[in-house]
Amino acid sequence: MESELIIKNLHANIEGKAILRGVDLVVKQGEIHALMGPNGSGKSTLANVIMGNPKYEVTEGEIWFKGENILEYSPDRRARMRLFLAFQYPMSIPGVSVANFLRRSLEAVREGNKPLEEGENPSGKMVKRKSIPPKEFRNLLQEKMRLLKVDNSFINRSINDGFSGGEKKRAEILQMALLEPEIALMDETDSGLDIDALKIVSESVNALTGPNLGILLITHYQRILNYITPDFVHVMFNGRIVKSGGKELAYELEEKGYEWLKPVEEENGVSVNG
Amino acid sequence: MANSLATGLTRDAVAALSHHKGEPEWMLQKRLHAWDVYESLPAPLGRRGDLGTFRAVANFHFQEVSPFIPADINGTLPAVIQQSLHEEEALVNERSGHIVQRNASIVHIELDEALQRQGVILTALDTAVHDYPELVQQYFMTKCVPVESNKYTALHAAFWSGGAFLYIPKGVEIEQPILSQIWIDSPASATFAHTLIIAEEQSSVRFVAEYNSAFEDERPSFLNDVVEVYAQNEARVEFCNMQDLDQNVWNVTNKNAILAKDASVTWVMADLGSTVTLANIGATMSGNGSVAELVGVFFTDHDQRFSMKTLSDHAALATNAETLVKGVLTDQSRVEFEGMIRVRPKAQQTASFLSDHTLLLSKECRSESIPSLEIGANQVSASHGATTGQIDEEQLFYLMVRGIHREEAERIIVQGFFEPVLQRIPLEDLRTRLRRSIVRRMSGAYETEADTWVDVQERWEIEGVDEYAISLADKKSEEEIQLTEY
Numbered sequence: 001m002e003s004e005l006i007i008k009n010l011h012a013n014i015e016g017k018a019i020l021r022g023v024d025l026v027v028k029q030g031e032i033h034a035l036m037g038p039n040g041s042g043k044s045t046l047a048n049v050i051m052g053n054p055k056y057e058v059t060e061g062e063i064w065f066k067g068e069n070i071l072e073y074s075p076d077r078r079a080r081m082r083l084f085l086a087f088q089y090p091m092s093i094p095g096v097s098v099a100n101f102l103r104r105s106l107e108a109v110r111e112g113n114k115p116l117e118e119g120e121n122p123s124g125k126m127v128k129r130k131s132i133p134p135k136e137f138r139n140l141l142q143e144k145m146r147l148l149k150v151d152n153s154f155i156n157r158s159i160n161d162g163f164s165g166g167e168k169k170r171a172e173i174l175q176m177a178l179l180e181p182e183i184a185l186m187d188e189t190d191s192g193l194d195i196d197a198l199k200i201v202s203e204s205v206n207a208l209t210g211p212n213l214g215i216l217l218i219t220h221y222q223r224i225l226n227y228i229t230p231d232f233v234h235v236m237f238n239g240r241i242v243k244s245g246g247k248e249l250a251y252e253l254e255e256k257g258y259e260w261l262k263p264v265e266e267e268n269g270v271s272v273n274g
Numbered sequence: 275m276a277n278s279l280a281t282g283l284t285r286d287a288v289a290a291l292s293h294h295k296g297e298p299e300w301m302l303q304k305r306l307h308a309w310d311v312y313e314s315l316p317a318p319l320g321r322r323g324d325l326g327t328f329r330a331v332a333n334f335h336f337q338e339v340s341p342f343i344p345a346d347i348n349g350t351l352p353a354v355i356q357q358s359l360h361e362e363e364a365l366v367n368e369r370s371g372h373i374v375q376r377n378a379s380i381v382h383i384e385l386d387e388a389l390q391r392q393g394v395i396l397t398a399l400d401t402a403v404h405d406y407p408e409l410v411q412q413y414f415m416t417k418c419v420p421v422e423s424n425k426y427t428a429l430h431a432a433f434w435s436g437g438a439f440l441y442i443p444k445g446v447e448i449e450q451p452i453l454s455q456i457w458i459d460s461p462a463s464a465t466f467a468h469t470l471i472i473a474e475e476q477s478s479v480r481f482v483a484e485y486n487s488a489f490e491d492e493r494p495s496f497l498n499d500v501v502e503v504y505a506q507n508e509a510r511v512e513f514c515n516m517q518d519l520d521q522n523v524w525n526v527t528n529k530n531a532i533l534a535k536d537a538s539v540t541w542v543m544a545d546l547g548s549t550v551t552l553a554n555i556g557a558t559m560s561g562n563g564s565v566a567e568l569v570g571v572f573f574t575d576h577d578q579r580f581s582m583k584t585l586s587d588h589a590a591l592a593t594n595a596e597t598l599v600k601g602v603l604t605d606q607s608r609v610e611f612e613g614m615i616r617v618r619p620k621a622q623q624t625a626s627f628l629s630d631h632t633l634l635l636s637k638e639c640r641s642e643s644i645p646s647l648e649i650g651a652n653q654v655s656a657s658h659g660a661t662t663g664q665i666d667e668e669q670l671f672y673l674m675v676r677g678i679h680r681e682e683a684e685r686i687i688v689q690g691f692f693e694p695v696l697q698r699i700p701l702e703d704l705r706t707r708l709r710r711s712i713v714r715r716m717s718g719a720y721e722t723e724a725d726t727w728v729d730v731q732e733r734w735e736i737e738g739v740d741e742y743a744i745s746l747a748d749k750k751s752e753e754e755i756q757l758t759e760y
Contacts, residue, residue, distance in 0.1 A: 051675050079677035091672040095690030100730040104686065108677035131722040134729050158690065175676065
C-alpha cells in the first residue's frame with residue numbers, strides 16, 4: 001500500500017501569530033503536488049510544521065503519515081519514517097563534511113524507528129545502529145552523484161558552507177536521492193536559481209520521481225512547472241488552501257495571477273475564522 | 275631510603291629527595307632555594323569575580339600527597355603502560371625515540387641509534403644532572419621557566435623528579451617524532467615531571483608528550499609539570515601535548531619556549547582530562563624573525579575546571595605569532611582563558627593574532643575569555659577575537675530533519691566546531707586520537723561515530739572523477755544538460 005500524508009484542519013502559530021488557519025491536504029506516494037501561492041500565504045510554514053520545526057506551535061488539527069498521527073513526533077523520527085524536506089534556505093554547518101553528515105543520515109534513516117513505548121519521548125531512544133561500511137556508502141553516494149551529475153569534490157566540503165545558491169539546492173536534491181523518501185516536501189527549491197540551474201535541479205527531481213516518491217512542490221512561481229509536471233495544483237492564501245485542481249490550474253495562475261483567488265471574506269476585512 | 279620520603283611537602287623532604295638521588299651540591303642548593311621561594315610566595319588567587327580555578331588549586335591539600343613514589347625500574351610495568359608501549363596502541367607509531375615516566379621515575383628510554391651517533395641525547399633529567407651538568411646548570415629553570423615564575427614553578431623546582439632531557443646538536447633534523455609519556459598510577463601522589471628540550475641551530479624535532487593516569491581511588495593526585503624549550507637560530511620545534519588524565523588528577527602546567535633568530539616553535543595543546551588544570555603556555559620570541567604558533571583544543575565536562583593563560587611575547591624584530599584555541603564545555607565545567615599578546619618597545623614589524631572560541635553545551639557550564647594586548651611598538655599588526663556561544667537551533671533542526679537524533683546532531687556540530695583546529699595539528703595519529711576522545715566524552719555516543727568522523731576526514735578518497743560530472747559551481751552549457759535524459 002502506498003504511503004499517505006494526510007493533513008487535517010491544520011492550524012499553526014509562530015510567536016502567537018496565526019499562520020496556518022485550517023489546511024487540508026492529502027499527498028500519496030507516486031503523486032506530484034504543486035503548492036502555490038503568494039508570499040506570506042503559509043506555504044513554507046506548512047512544510048516546517050509537517051517536519052516538526054519547534055519554532056511553530058500547532059494549535060489545532062492533525063498530521064497523519066503512514067497511518068500514524070505524527071504531530072507529537074520529533075523531526076528526526078518523522079524523517080526516519082521517510083518524510084523529507086528540501087529546505088528553502090539550507091543551513092551551513094562549518095567543519096562537518098558532506099560525506100560525514102550523509103553517512104550518518106543514511107544510517108539513521110535506514111535504521112528507522114522502534115515502536116514507541118508507553119510514556120516514551122516521541123523522538124525515541126538513540127540506539128546503537130548498524131553502520132554502513134565505508135565502501136558501500138561510497139559506492140552508493142557515487143552512484144547518486146553520477147545520476148545527478150554532481151562533482152566529486154563536493155563531498156569533502158563542509159555542509160552548505162560557502163555553497164552558491166544553486167549548489168545548496170542541488171545538495172538538497174542529492175540528499176533526497178540518497179535517503180529515498182516516500183514523501184518529499186520541496187520548499188521553494190526553484191527560488192534564487194537562474195534558468196540553467198533551474199533546469200539542472202528540475203532534471204534531478206525528475207530523475208527521482210516514480211511510483212515510490214510523492215512530492216509536495218512548494219513554489220511561488222509557475223516556471224518550475226515547465227520542467228516538472230504536477231498531477232495536482234493547490235493554491236494557498238492566508239493560511240488555507242483555497243483552490244485545488246490539475247496542472248491546468250498552474251497555467252491559469254500564470255495568466256491571471258493570484259488576485260482572483262483571494263478569498264472574498266478577506267476583501268471585506270473579515271477574518272476567515274471570524 | 276625511599277620510604278623515608280613521607281607524605282607531605284616540606285623542606286626536609288626536599289633535602290631527603292636530593293640526598294636519595296645522590297645529587298651534586300649545586301642541585302641540592304637549587305632545590306632548597308626553590309623551596310624558600312615557594313614558601314615566600316603567596317598562592318595566586320586569581321582575580322576578584324573570576325571562576326575560581328586559582329582558589330581551588332590554592333586550597334588543594336598539598337600535605338596529603340606524597341612527592342616521591344619510588345618505582346622499581348627493573349620490575350614489570352603495569353598493564354596499561356605495557357599496552358601503550360605496543361606500537362599499534364601508541365599515539366605515535368613510527369618514532370625515533372621514546373621516554374616514559376611513571377610517577378616520579380623514568381622507566382623506559384629508547385632512541386634511534388643513528389641519532390645517538392649524531393650526538394642526540396635523550397635521557398632522564400636525573401641522569402643528565404650527573405652526565406651533562408653544564409647543560410643542566412645553564413638551561414634548567416633559568417631563563418625559559420625561571421624558578422621564581424610563580425609559586426607552583428618554585429614548588430616544581432624543589433621537587434622535580436625523573437624528567438626528560440633532549441639535546442639535539444646543530445643541524446640534526448629528527449624526522450620521526452619522539453614520544454614522551456607520563457603515567458600517574460598512584461593515588462595521593464605528587465608528580466613533578468620536567469621536560470627540557472635544547473634544539474641547537476638548524477635542528478628540528480617533533481616532540482609528542484602524552485599525560486595519562488591509571489588508578490581508581492578517591493584520593494587525588496597532583497601533576498605539576500614544566501616544559502622548557504630552547505629553539506636556537508633557525509631551529510624548529512613542534513611540541514604536541516595530549517593531556518588525558520583521569521578526573522582524579524589535578525594538573526598545574528607551565529610551558530615556555532625561547533626562540534632565537536628565525537626559530538619556529540609550535541605548541542599543540544589538547545586538554546581533555548584532569549579535575550583542575552592551571553596552564554601557562556608561552557613563547558618568548560627573542561630572536562629576529564622567529565615564529566610561534568599555539569593551537570589549543572579542550573573539552574571539559576562534569577566538574578572540571580580549567581584556567582589557561584597564553585602569552586605571545588614579542589621581543590625582537592619581525593616576529594610572528596598565532597594563537598588559536600577552541601573548546602567545548604558541558605555539565606558544570608568551567609573554563610577561564612586569558613590570552614596575552616605582548617609587543618615590546620623594540621619589536622617592530624610584529625604580526626600577532628589570537629582567537630579563542632568556546633561552545634557551551636549545557637546551561638550550567640561557564641566560560642570566561644579575556645584576550646589582551648600590550649603594545650609597545652608602533653609598526654605592529656595585532657588582533658584578537660573571542661566568541662562564546664551555544665549550538666544553533668536552526669542547525670540542529672536541519673540535521674534532525676535528516677533523521678539524526680538530537681544528541682547525535684549536537685555531537686556532529688561539536689565535531690564541526692573542532693575540525694578546523696584539528697586540521698592544524700600536524701600529526702595524524704594525534705588528530706585521530708583526539709576525534710575518538712571527543713566522541714567518547716560526549717554522552718550517548720557510539721564508537722562508530724568516531725570511526726565515521728575519522729574515516730571521512732582522513733581516509734575518504736573517491737576514485738576517478740566521472741567525466742560527465744559537472745562541477746556544482748560551474749555554469750552549465752546546453753549541451754551538457756541535453757545529456758540528461760530520463
